[in-house]
Amino acid sequence: MVTAISDPILDIRNLTKTYKGGNVALGGVDLQIRKGEIFALLGPNGAGKTTLIGAVCGLVRPSGGTIEAFGLDVEQNWRQVRRRIGLVPQELSFDMFDKVIRQVRYSRGLFGLPSDEARIEEVLRALSLWDKRDEPIRKLSGGMKRRVMIAKALAHDPDLLFLDEPTAGVDVELRRDMWEQIGALRARGVTIILTTHYIEEAEEMADRVGVINKGQILLTDDKASIMARLGRTEAHFILAEPMTAIPPALAYYPLTLEDDGMKLVYRGGDGTGKGKREVAELAQDLTRNQIAFTGLETAESTLEEIFVGLLTQPAEAAA
């Protein structure tokens, strides 16, 4: 089930975290991230997403396991690793009275990099913050504040960027905008790991998706494979003439008759892309058997349905 990734940019092995008081936030996480990919970590509240990111970024002290980034053990090569990592935390945090541009400059300085006004301008322009550069942060809207957080995380040109719920509380338009920005970063070669509650975000942006629940990664896979493996296909053939029974010639297919025999419904596919293929074959078989249909509607399960299915049937998903 775990896809082997050669030469990962991030390699997490058996990572555990038990908080003081006995709260087990991570129960042995293995995760490898490919260079240049966008990886979306999906999971409900309290799943362990922020803890996992915190462990990589040095904000959370792991209880056990190892983390390698850029081929280096994170604990032993802390400074070297940290300056190549950018983090946009879930909680907004900055000096609200400070000006946008000063905060972004300051972040770059934190990593000991020489000042580079051209780079700061580039980052601010890319995030449409250039016009707001002299505004105190407290005057910005919530979505704009989140952009400043991203600008800060980019100021030192990280190779690996963590975005912990980057679009929480951001309106639809700004969210689309941010997806674009994130896509542009990927195009520049930045590897991105984001957490989200929005399935559509993972669906829209990610190359790969990991589902985490109760400190355990339930599954990681290419987005398309998850869709194919777990996705079911439903197809409704609207018949020209009502049917009283499914003809023996079609007995092979998982079919039901609905709407008083006016609708022939296919529900199948085991996740190998079989569903789509069978629907196409079924359409030919119908024609071959002189069964006319006037309409066809198909639907694939969304990541959201898959996700809910995984969380309610973890044993099956792990099989």
Ligand SMILES: Nc1ncnc2c1ncn2[C@@H]1O[C@H](COP(=O)(O)OP(=O)(O)OP(=O)(O)O)[C@@H](O)[C@H]1O
């Ligand atoms: N500082 C802390 N001390 C004790 N328990 C903590 C601490 N931080 C997190 N936890 C617990 O660890 C578990 C994982 O929390 P975490 O914040 O990593 O989840 P999350 O997936 O990021 O959730 P959300 O989607 O709500 O942001 C939860 O049970 C949480 O209550």
Ligand SMILES: [Mg+2]
């Ligand atoms: Mg979180």
